Amino acid sequence: MTDKASPLIVWFRQDLRLADNPALHAAHASGEPILPIFILDDENAGDWKIGGASRVFLHHALYTLNKDLGGTLQLFKGKAQDIIQTLVTDTNAKGVYWNRCYEPWRIKRDKEIKSWLDDNNITGQSHNGSLLWEPWKITKDDGTPYKVFTPYYKRGCLSAEEPREPLPKPTNMIFSDYKSNLSLADLDLLPTRNWGDEIIQNWDISETGANKRLNDFLDSGLSNYKEGRNHPADGYTSRLAAYLRHGLISPNTAWYAAKQRGTIEGWEKDRDHFLSELGWREFSYSLLYYFPTITWENLNQKFNNFPWSDKNSEDLRRWQRGQTGYPIVDAGMRELYQTGYMHNRVRMIVGSFLVKNLLIHWHKGEEWFWDCLFDADLASNSASWQWIAGCGADAAPYFRIFNPLLQSKKFDGDGAYIRKYVPELAKLDSTHIHAPWEAPPMILAEAGVKLGETYPEPIVDHPAARDRALEAFQSTKQEDAA
Numbered sequence: 001m002t003d004k005a006s007p008l009i010v011w012f013r014q015d016l017r018l019a020d021n022p023a024l025h026a027a028h029a030s031g032e033p034i035l036p037i038f039i040l041d042d043e044n045a046g047d048w049k050i051g052g053a054s055r056v057f058l059h060h061a062l063y064t065l066n067k068d069l070g071g072t073l074q075l076f077k078g079k080a081q082d083i084i085q086t087l088v089t090d091t092n093a094k095g096v097y098w099n100r101c102y103e104p105w106r107i108k109r110d111k112e113i114k115s116w117l118d119d120n121n122i123t124g125q126s127h128n129g130s131l132l133w134e135p136w137k138i139t140k141d142d143g144t145p146y147k148v149f150t151p152y153y154k155r156g157c158l159s160a161e162e163p164r165e166p167l168p169k170p171t172n173m174i175f176s177d178y179k180s181n182l183s184l185a186d187l188d189l190l191p192t193r194n195w196g197d198e199i200i201q202n203w204d205i206s207e208t209g210a211n212k213r214l215n216d217f218l219d220s221g222l223s224n225y226k227e228g229r230n231h232p233a234d235g236y237t238s239r240l241a242a243y244l245r246h247g248l249i250s251p252n253t254a255w256y257a258a259k260q261r262g263t264i265e266g267w268e269k270d271r272d273h274f275l276s277e278l279g280w281r282e283f284s285y286s287l288l289y290y291f292p293t294i295t296w297e298n299l300n301q302k303f304n305n306f307p308w309s310d311k312n313s314e315d316l317r318r319w320q321r322g323q324t325g326y327p328i329v330d331a332g333m334r335e336l337y338q339t340g341y342m343h344n345r346v347r348m349i350v351g352s353f354l355v356k357n358l359l360i361h362w363h364k365g366e367e368w369f370w371d372c373l374f375d376a377d378l379a380s381n382s383a384s385w386q387w388i389a390g391c392g393a394d395a396a397p398y399f400r401i402f403n404p405l406l407q408s409k410k411f412d413g414d415g416a417y418i419r420k421y422v423p424e425l426a427k428l429d430s431t432h433i434h435a436p437w438e439a440p441p442m443i444l445a446e447a448g449v450k451l452g453e454t455y456p457e458p459i460v461d462h463p464a465a466r467d468r469a470l471e472a473f474q475s476t477k478q479e480d481a482a
């Protein structure tokens with residue numbers, strides 16, 4: 001149903017859903033006609049405008065959100081401050097409602113919009129639609145932010161007020177009849193290459209798809225999550241990250257659904273572990289909120305003199321394309337490029353390989369992930385890359401260097417994950433698939449592998465690279481002594 005009266009604008013951002021959407025819920029409860037909008041604001045985003053894979057995800061998420069809204073979602077492109085001002089004036093809107101975002105550029109922009117609305121006596125209402133706990137609610141007793149996860153989660157989150165319970169999907173909404181003149185195609189979110197079509201295979205990018213994903217995980221992943229989550233071939237993780245990032249499902253929905261299902265006897269430790277992973281997401285947002293420069297500056301400044309290697313564009317290219325000669329690393333990088341997702345265990349292995357084995361700056365990894373992940377998220381991506389590099393929050397007291405071989409044998413023992421993404425090694429047995437360069441020539445020949453031809457020789461020798469990384473790490477200690 002549509003209405004010509006002055007509307008309330010509901011500005012969808014990273015909350016592309018109808019259920020448990022506090023801004024939409026509040027606008028609906030007011031009884032006023034709703035004007036649902038989305039703005040692609042690359043201008044304010046600057047260097048952090050959303051990456052290629054996220055754009056593909058966003059395109060499909062907007063398509064299905066519009067369908068769920070009965071075709072009433074209005075699209076805009078440009079600087080949000082200007083668009084909101086024009087729209088409010090043109091429609092005589094009574095207010096603008098949105099769910100908060102926490103990226104530094106968004107906070108700055110939203111404050112400007114709020115202040116313009118206040119100056120013009122128009123309601124600007126913001127809600128919490130994407131975090132379980134607002135960052136400013138979880139601090140140490142002295143009001144300073146946590147920098148270590150366990151006390152943040154246990155002393156902070158778990159002893160704070162329980163997260164808000166999910167809100168229902170609004171029914172019988174009345175919409176404004178205002179129309180923007182942009183179509184989804186005008187947002188130009190899809191790449192010209194076929195890549196966009198290929199990576200969406202196996203993803204149902206809709207609110208319904210997100211809920212189905214959650215339910216499938218509760219049915220078949222949660223009961224063995226704590227241990228199973230480490231094995232990339234086994235499918236015990238939820239794969240909810242992209243849905244959470246774009247807000248096709250809320251963390252509150254996932255939190256309460258897992259809590260409820262996790263009451264089954266024997267599932268408690270798995271449930272608690274899953275909830276704590278949602279806690280890691282909250283922790284990343286807290287870090288971004290209190291330390292907004294973590295997107296680019298080392299949180300631990302002792303790393304400012306770290307001697308990153310700068311003559312390695314070929315190594316970087318081979319890492320990006322999954323051609324390092326380390327099968328587990330290559331499998332992960334190919335999974336990322338082909339599906340917009342990479343398993344968490346493998347993210348840690350490939351991340352460590354880039355910054356420790358190749359000594360390439362974590363910025364390069366952060367940028368590649370930003371472009372290739374469906375779940376590319378400024379908070380989680382920055383915090384995780386800093387953690388991997390050793391300069392972030394909660395970094396272990398020692399300089400952690402993952403051994404790609406041991407990790408591969410431990411977490412992909414039978415090589416199923418490698419076989420899936422590095423098919424040229426598929427015929428190698430599970431003893432040799434982790435390190436083909438150690439396989440006898442006959443075994444390689446039988447499996448049809450020609451090192452340097454069908455599959456690369458390793459680009460670095462791990463023990464030598466490890467020594468080089470440890471030596472480089474000394475630079476951070478010299479800072480200490482100075």
Ligand SMILES: Cc1cc2nc3c(=O)[nH]c(=O)nc-3n(C[C@H](O)[C@H](O)[C@H](O)COP(=O)(O)OP(=O)(O)OC[C@H]3O[C@@H](n4cnc5c(N)ncnc54)[C@H](O)[C@@H]3O)c2cc1C
Nearest residue numbers: 237238239240241277278280281344347376377380381384
């Ligand atoms: C180098 C690196 C970069 C990363 N970049 C991102 C990113 O851009 N976006 C992103 O959402 N996650 C990122 N992560 C964290 C983590 O790898 C993913 O959240 C997880 O793999 C997503 O898969 P899942 O949904 O199946 O996770 P599950 O294991 O099912 O976990 C459930 C949810 O908890 C959250 N979560 C789990 N682990 C973490 C974590 N370590 N940090 C923050 N949140 C977590 C996610 O929202 C996830 O969907 C990164 C990790 C590393 C090591």
